[in-house]
Amino acid sequence: MSAGWTEVYDALAPTYDEMTAGNGWSANGRARDLLVPLGLAPARVLDLGAGTGQTAVVLRDLFPAAALTLVDPSARMLERARDKVPAVETVVADAESFLRAADEEWDLVAAIGFLELVADLFEVVRLAASRLAPGGHLVVSHEPLLDDGSVQSSPVSVVSGSQLVRRHPRAELERRAASYGLVRVAATEAVAFERGGDGSGATYEVVVWRLPPGGG
Ligand SMILES: C[S@@+](CC[C@H](N)C(=O)[O-])C[C@H]1O[C@@H](n2cnc3c(N)ncnc32)[C@H](O)[C@@H]1O
Secondary structure, eight states: OOHHHHHHHHHHGGGHHHHHHHHTOOHHHHHHHHHGGGTOOOSEEEEETOTTTHHHHHHHHHOTTSEEEEEESOHHHHHHHHHHSSSEEEEESOHHHHHHHOOOOEEEEEEOSOGGGSSOHHHHHHHHHHTEEEEEEEEEEEOOOOOSSSGGGSSEEEEETTEEEEOOOHHHHHHHHHHTTOEEEEEEEEEEEEOTTTOOEEEEEEEEEEOOTTOO
């Protein structure tokens, strides 16, 4: 569960947007760049780990007519999102619990900026895939496990107490996604922000998968 991270993000909420404007957090711009050429027109969009609404701003801009649902365990982060993005439904919940309880389907699900914080990234991706409408898309970012001797070569980093960052190889995520019926349609990679301390960046992969109409 994400209790440790929820406290962190509740505390960060007032300054999160200013902080990310200064540290080069680019995953939402990258996701936009991947989604635009696909020419999607989703009626229902789900934004998991919505935070202060930076992902939702992009989604609302790209899909102004879509019904947009924002999910995040940090009530304080979501408060900021509600101020920023008009006409959204907000739900205070972690992604896994929300998806397990959900019985509706979405045409587009976004999971940007939090999959490295969850205990089981694969389970969140599996559940998200299971709630996609036929032909629907899933866009995620994650921090892949690297082999470059950096902190990102470690599968788990303890940030503090119960706040862990978990990383998985790109190929393993892709193998699991394929087993959930997902087909990769676009991907990119970026150094999304500067780490504290040594000034090195964190590499993020942003991926879009499609659930073929026949279910894969
Ligand atoms: C780095 S922010 C990303 C927010 C937004 N998507 C963006 O790109 O700015 C991470 C967010 O994930 C949320 N989060 C942490 N654990 C989560 C979980 N298990 N399920 C869903 N969201 C989670 C945090 O509360 C925080 O708002």
